[in-house]
Amino acid sequence: MKAEIVSIGTELLFGEIDDTNATYISRQLTSIGIDVNLRHAVDDELAHIVQVLGTAMRRSDVVITCGGLGPTPDDLTRQAITQVTNRALQTVPAAEQQLRDFFAKRHRKISSTNLKQCQVPRGGQLLDNPVGTAPGLLVEHEGCVLIAVPGPPPEMRLMMTKHVIPYLRKRLQEQGEMPLFTRTLRTADIGEADLAEQLKDILANQSDPALALYASPGEVRIRMHTKAPSQQEANKKLGDLENSIRQQIGEHVYGTDDETMEVAVGKVLTAAGATVVVAESCTGGLIASRITDVPGSSRYFRGGYVTYSNELKQQLLGVPAQILQQHGAVSEECARAMAEGARESSGADYALAVTGIAGPTGGTAQKPVGRVYIAVADEQGTICQQFDWPGTRSQFKHRTSQMALNMLRKRVLGLV
Amino acid sequence: MKAEIVSIGTELLFGEIDDTNATYISRQLTSIGIDVNLRHAVDDELAHIVQVLGTAMRRSDVVITCGGLGPTPDDLTRQAITQVTNRALQTVPAAEQQLRDFFAKRHRKISSTNLKQCQVPRGGQLLDNPVGTAPGLLVEHEGCVLIAVPGPPPEMRLMMTKHVIPYLRKRLQEQGEMPLFTRTLRTADIGEADLAEQLKDILANQSDPALALYASPGEVRIRMHTKAPSQQEANKKLGDLENSIRQQIGEHVYGTDDETMEVAVGKVLTAAGATVVVAESCTGGLIASRITDVPGSSRYFRGGYVTYSNELKQQLLGVPAQILQQHGAVSEECARAMAEGARESSGADYALAVTGIAGPTGGTAQKPVGRVYIAVADEQGTICQQFDWPGTRSQFKHRTSQMALNMLRKRVLGLV
Numbered sequence: 001m002k003a004e005i006v007s008i009g010t011e012l013l014f015g016e017i018d019d020t021n022a023t024y025i026s027r028q029l030t031s032i033g034i035d036v037n038l039r040h041a042v043d044d045e046l047a048h049i050v051q052v053l054g055t056a057m058r059r060s061d062v063v064i065t066c067g068g069l070g071p072t073p074d075d076l077t078r079q080a081i082t083q084v085t086n087r088a089l090q091t092v093p094a095a096e097q098q099l100r101d102f103f104a105k106r107h108r109k110i111s112s113t114n115l116k117q118c119q120v121p122r123g124g125q126l127l128d129n130p131v132g133t134a135p136g137l138l139v140e141h142e143g144c145v146l147i148a149v150p151g152p153p154p155e156m157r158l159m160m161t162k163h164v165i166p167y168l169r170k171r172l173q174e175q176g177e178m179p180l181f182t183r184t185l186r187t188a189d190i191g192e193a194d195l196a197e198q199l200k201d202i203l204a205n206q207s208d209p210a211l212a213l214y215a216s217p218g219e220v221r222i223r224m225h226t227k228a229p230s231q232q233e234a235n236k237k238l239g240d241l242e243n244s245i246r247q248q249i250g251e252h253v254y255g256t257d258d259e260t261m262e263v264a265v266g267k268v269l270t271a272a273g274a275t276v277v278v279a280e281s282c283t284g285g286l287i288a289s290r291i292t293d294v295p296g297s298s299r300y301f302r303g304g305y306v307t308y309s310n311e312l313k314q315q316l317l318g319v320p321a322q323i324l325q326q327h328g329a330v331s332e333e334c335a336r337a338m339a340e341g342a343r344e345s346s347g348a349d350y351a352l353a354v355t356g357i358a359g360p361t362g363g364t365a366q367k368p369v370g371r372v373y374i375a376v377a378d379e380q381g382t383i384c385q386q387f388d389w390p391g392t393r394s395q396f397k398h399r400t401s402q403m404a405l406n407m408l409r410k411r412v413l414g415l416v
Numbered sequence: 417m418k419a420e421i422v423s424i425g426t427e428l429l430f431g432e433i434d435d436t437n438a439t440y441i442s443r444q445l446t447s448i449g450i451d452v453n454l455r456h457a458v459d460d461e462l463a464h465i466v467q468v469l470g471t472a473m474r475r476s477d478v479v480i481t482c483g484g485l486g487p488t489p490d491d492l493t494r495q496a497i498t499q500v501t502n503r504a505l506q507t508v509p510a511a512e513q514q515l516r517d518f519f520a521k522r523h524r525k526i527s528s529t530n531l532k533q534c535q536v537p538r539g540g541q542l543l544d545n546p547v548g549t550a551p552g553l554l555v556e557h558e559g560c561v562l563i564a565v566p567g568p569p570p571e572m573r574l575m576m577t578k579h580v581i582p583y584l585r586k587r588l589q590e591q592g593e594m595p596l597f598t599r600t601l602r603t604a605d606i607g608e609a610d611l612a613e614q615l616k617d618i619l620a621n622q623s624d625p626a627l628a629l630y631a632s633p634g635e636v637r638i639r640m641h642t643k644a645p646s647q648q649e650a651n652k653k654l655g656d657l658e659n660s661i662r663q664q665i666g667e668h669v670y671g672t673d674d675e676t677m678e679v680a681v682g683k684v685l686t687a688a689g690a691t692v693v694v695a696e697s698c699t700g701g702l703i704a705s706r707i708t709d710v711p712g713s714s715r716y717f718r719g720g721y722v723t724y725s726n727e728l729k730q731q732l733l734g735v736p737a738q739i740l741q742q743h744g745a746v747s748e749e750c751a752r753a754m755a756e757g758a759r760e761s762s763g764a765d766y767a768l769a770v771t772g773i774a775g776p777t778g779g780t781a782q783k784p785v786g787r788v789y790i791a792v793a794d795e796q797g798t799i800c801q802q803f804d805w806p807g808t809r810s811q812f813k814h815r816t817s818q819m820a821l822n823m824l825r826k827r828v829l830g831l832v
Contacts, residue, residue, distance in 0.1 A: 013452040015443025016630050016639070018434050022457070027431025036429040037464055039457040041438070048453055055471075154807065214432045223432065278722075284708025285701030288722040292700025295776055295809060297724075303732075304722030306694075306704040312719040312762065316732070346728065360711055393711060 001172060003034045004056040008068040008077055009151060010043040021066045021156050025149075028160050032169050033180030033227060034062065044068065049080040057084065057144040062168065067151030069134040071113040077148050078119065078137065085141045087121040095126050095135055102133060127163045131155050136163065145171070181234035182225040183209075185245060187252040188261065188406040192220045198249050202241075209241050217395055218402035219261075251415065254406060261405045262290040262297075268412045269300040269350075276408065277348035278304040279317055279338040281329065282356040282372060287401045302348045307338065317341030317353075328367070330355050335373035336382045343377045351377045352408045356387075358396045370396060374404045376411045383407070383416060417588060419450045420472040424484035424493055425567060426459040437482045437572050441565075444576050448585050449596030449643055450478065460484065465496040473500065473560040478584065483567030485550040487529040493564050494535065494553065501557045503537035511542050511551055518549060543579045547571050552579065561587070594643040597650035599625075601638040601661060603668040604677065604822040608636050614665050618657075625657050633811055634818030635677070667831065670822060677821045678706040678713075684828045685716040685766075692824065693764035694720040695733055695754040697745065698772040698788060703817045718764045723754070733757030733769075744783070746771050751789035752798045759793045767793045768824045772803075774812045786812060790820045792827045799823070799832060 007022050019041055026036045040056070042048045049068070056063045068077035082089055095118040103110040117134050120126050124139030127147075132155040137148040145168075149159045172179060187195065192215040196203060199222075203211060209226035224241050228234035246253060255264040269276060278287050288304030291297055305316050310329055313319040318341040319334060327333040335355050343351035356372025363369035368388065375384040385407065389399050410416040423438050435457055442452045456472070458464045465484070472479045484493035498505055511534040519526040533550050536542050540555030543563075548571040553564040561584075565575045588595065603611065608631040612619060615638075619627060625642035640657050644650035662669060671680040685692060694703050704720030707713055721732050726745055729735040734757040735750060743749040751771050759767035772788025779785035784804065791800040801823065805815050826832040 010628075011630050012439075013442055013455065014446045014639075015439045015441070015452075016637070017632065018436055018439045020434055023428075023431045023434045025431070026429055030430045036431075037459055037461070038468065039429065041455040043453055045453070052454065154811075212427075214427055216433065221432070223430075280701075283705070284713075284717075285696075285704030285720050285722065288701030289699070289705050289813070292722075292724065292774075293810060293813070295774075297700075301700075301724050303724045303728040304701050304720075306701065306708075306720030306722065308708065308714055308717050308719045315761075316719075345731075358708075358711075394709060397705070397709070 001034045001062060001168075001175065001177060002060045003029050003036050003062040003064065004060045005029075005036060005039045006049075006052055006056060006063065006065045007039070007041040008044065008049060008065055009041075010074070012041045013043045021151065021153060024153070024157060025064055025066060025160060028165055029062075029064075029168070031180070031182060032165060033172060033177065034168060044074040044076055046076045046080055046083075049076055050083050053080055053084045053146070057141065057146060060144065062145050062147070064164070065146070065148045066156055069117070069136070069148060069150045071111070071117060071133070073113075078116065081137060081139065081146060081148060082121050085121050085139060085146070087123060087139070087141075089116075089119040090122050091115070091119050092126050099133065127159055129155055129159060131158055138163075138167070178227040178229055180225055180227050181231065181238060182223060183238045183242060184224070184257050185222040185242065185253045186255045186259065186261075187220050187222065187249065188218065188254050188402060190220065190249065190252040191215075195220050195222070195249060195252075199245065202244055202248065206241065209237050211241070217391070218399045254409060260290075260293075261402055261409070262294050265291065265405050265409050265412075266294045266297055266300065268409050272349075272412050274349040274412060275300050275302050276350040276352060277302045277342045277346040279342035279351060279353040280304060280306050281308060281313070281338070281354060282358045283354050283397050283400050283404070284308065284358075286397050287352065287354065287404055290401055290405065302346050305342055313338060317345065330357055330367050330371060330373065332373050332375075332384050332386065335375035335384050336377070339375040339377035339382055339384075349378060350408060350412065352404055353377070354400055354404050356396070356400060358393045360393060372396070372400050374400070374407055376407050378411060383411065417450045417478060417584075417591070417593060418476045419445050419452050419478040419480065420476045421445075421452060421455045422465075422468055422472060422479065422481045423455070423457040424460065424465060424481055425457075426490070428457045429459045437567065437569060440569070440573060441480055441482060441576060444581055445478075445480075445584070447596065447598065448581060449588060449593065450584060460490040460492060462492045462496055462499075465492055466499050469496055469500045469562075473557065473562060476560065478561050478563070480580070481562070481564045482572055485533070485552070485564060485566045487527070487533060487549070489529075494532065497553060497555065497562060497564060498537050501537050501555060501562070503539060503555070503557075505532075505535040506538050507531070507535050508542050515549065543575055545571055545575060547574055554579075554583070594645055596641055596643050597647065597654060598639060598641040599654045599658060600640070600673050601658065601669045602671045602675065602677075603636050603638065603665065604634065604670050604818060606636065606665065606668040607631075611636050611638070611665060611668070615661065618660055618664065622657065625653055627657070633807075634815045670825060676706075676709075677818055677825070678710050681707065681821050681825050681828075682710045682713055682716065684825050688765075688828050690765040690828060691716050691718050692766040692768060693718045693758045693762040695758035695767060695769040696720060696722050697724060697729070697754070697770060698774045699770050699813050699816050699820070700724065700774075702813050703768065703770065703820055706817055706821065718762050721758055729754060733761065746773055746783050746787060746789065748789050748791075748800050748802065751791035751800050752793070755791040755793035755798055755800075765794060766824060766828065768820055769793070770816055770820050772812075772816060774809045776809060788812070788816050790816070790823055792823050794827060799827065 127136030134150040209224040307313040319337040338353035359369035370389040543552030550566040625640040723729040735753040754769035775785035
């Protein structure tokens with residue numbers, strides 16, 4: 001089954017916002033085995049929307065539009081669908097009642113433009129939107145399913161998982177198509193080229209499951225996918241391939257699928273029944289913020305010290321003045337002292353400390369921009385590693401946080 | 417002048433990565449007054465690329481492709497352009513020499529697939545790529561300029577600013593088109609609907625400069641744009657409109673154009689010669705991380721306390737046990753005590769403190785998920801505000817950090 005996605009909104013074409021909705025919808029469709037061959041973004045011009053929709057519907061089995069369902073005059077998706085399908089708009093009474101209740105509860109007056117949100121091209125259906133006012137639309141037309149979802153990401157996501165994906169999964173089954181199963185292994189501390197080199201035999205000989213590497217800053221994902229009649233058969237194929245890969249590069253795999261590094265760290269800390277504290281200089285709180293992105297992190301995260309100034313390094317972490325004078329704040333000695341001081345003053349089992357030069361200025365010949373020291377202290381002692389990253393200030397912060405969390409993870413697991 | 421952008425790469429259609437390149441190119445073209453009406457993403461299938469390119473070139477004056485210029489077999493952009501323009505490929509000797517030198521310097525063997533990067537459709541030209549091996553391509557064909565830039569973002573960005581934008585700006589001038597000038601006012605602590613209501617007379621009557629509102633979590637941007645023969649005339653028109661807008665809602669404007677809230681905060685602190693410290697509970701370090709995203713923030717940022725546990729709130733910030741027992745960690749009393757304790761122990765001029773319930777669990781009937789208290793302490797005393805945010809954990813963290821930074825900014829300016 002082939003799909004196209006049409007994102008609607010002039011702000012996209014101005015480059016005012018990233019089209020993350022298109023990414024999300026692509027990923028959702030791909031995950032159930034629908035091929036997304038083409039995606040479009042089009043501005044709020046009725047003629048443009050109609051043209052793109054018409055072509056897409058002739059070419060593909062499924063067309064999903066995102067955005068332009070609101071009540072304002074530049075929300076033209078409903079009108080465009082009416083025009084492309086050449087069907088009259090009809091009001092859905094139940095939806096109208098729901099919208100009237102929504103406004104009445106908030107003591108707001110409902111307008112005729114609001115009410116047009118309850119209309120659907122003849123033969124189509126509305127998709128319930130529990131977190132916003134704009135329902136979605138679904139209409140089958142000349143062999144193509146056209147689905148319109150709203151643009152605000154929380155509304156779009158809920159509608160995709162609640163209505164669109166179940167509907168399409170059922171349609172795939174009815175057509176006898178085998179579902180797609182994917183598995184992703186997430187690696188850190190190895191580059192894409194090294195990974196490709198170490199996996200070259202597997203990469204060369206693999207066609208089912210298919211295998212691909214995707215690099216992003218601080219991580220490379222190994223994505224496997226296969227079509228199979230059942231989850232069980234898919235698991236067998238994906239599991240065999242995963243085992244071969246792990247035999248080659250298993251030490252670098254920190255998680256699977258949607259598991260982020262901070263989630264992986266939370267898991268190993270929870271399993272060990274251990275707590276952590278962080279002491280950050282150059283990352284400025286990013287490591288603590290990532291750890292606390294995980295719901296329930298208060299169970300293992302004691303807290304953090306963002307010691308940007310030398311005074312706070314001394315005052316809060318007890319870094320000796322002599323280390324700062326002799327080696328400087330960006331030094332292995334300082335990183336170790338920060339980790340040990342944070343662990344001692346907080347009583348946590350593990351302490352993670354980073355100090356470095358995020359740039360763009362502040363580097364010297366001996367300690368260039370991009371230099372960072374990462375230390376982990378626990379009851380067995382303290383380990384420390386030096387890194388030199390290329391890239392911008394924000395890349396530096398992200399890479400450092402990723403590598404630091406991975407060092408902590410490996411330390412808790414006894415791998416380093 | 418009308419443009420279309422074609423992003424090429426199967427990983428986009430899988431939803432493995434956001435197409436931030438398309439956003440960047442859209443913004444660059446828009447900034448010089450080129451209308452981007454349509455954007456496409458297409459997988460690494462020659463037939464698909466050829467079809468999309470052909471349609472785009474018939475419809476638009478400029479078509480920019482991004483990606484698919486590398487040496488591997490799935491890099492098909494060059495081949496697609498050759499097919500669409502029906503021109504033979506020719507090798508550019510200077511480019512070949514440069515590439516041979518590049519490989520020789522690195523003691524790597526050059527292959528015939530590498531050499532195809534030095535080929536260009538007859539009549540076209542290569543665009544130099546100083547940070548990668550894949551040069552860009554530019555070919556004029558039947559009234560349309562087709563430009564191909566590589567996919568890695570740093571290479572794409574450099575090629576856009578160095579070659580593509582100057583080329584297109586010159587072309588616009590030759591065609592007698594007036595350049596576009598934009599100005600954006602960034603607001604916080606007011607919603608899109610309220611802003612639209614307060615600006616309704618201006619919004620209704622404005623056509624040149626054109627005016628639009630864009631909402632994203634925690635902020636609404638007011639974007640103005642106009643075409644004018646000179647910067648001076650544009651400044652006059654944009655300045656007049658900006659003044660009218662500021663008269664209505666000036667108190668909510670925190671910055672202009674690319675100025676983020678953390679940059680705005682840095683400016684007011686620098687101007688005041690003041691320092692700040694932060695004490696975070698529910699935001700877990702995000703506020704400190706945002707402040708330190710700004711180069712040079714060490715001049716005014718003393719550091720931060722991420723006091724996730726009650727123990728650390730007492731130990732580091734001196735929050736009285738009685739407050740925690742009587743009012744709880746999520747309370748106005750605790751937020752005030754955190755701010756005052758952080759200010760005192762660090763010696764900073766301002767202290768910003770937040771405590772709340774990020775969710776998804778941990779709420780009660782009296783203190784639901786989304787509740788947060790934000791306090792700012794300075795020598796004049798302490799102010800505190802309560803908020804209740806809807807949304808996810810990450811939206812909660814972002815909104816709270818945005819509102820907290822804005823409260824700090826207003827306090828430093830004497831507005832609250």
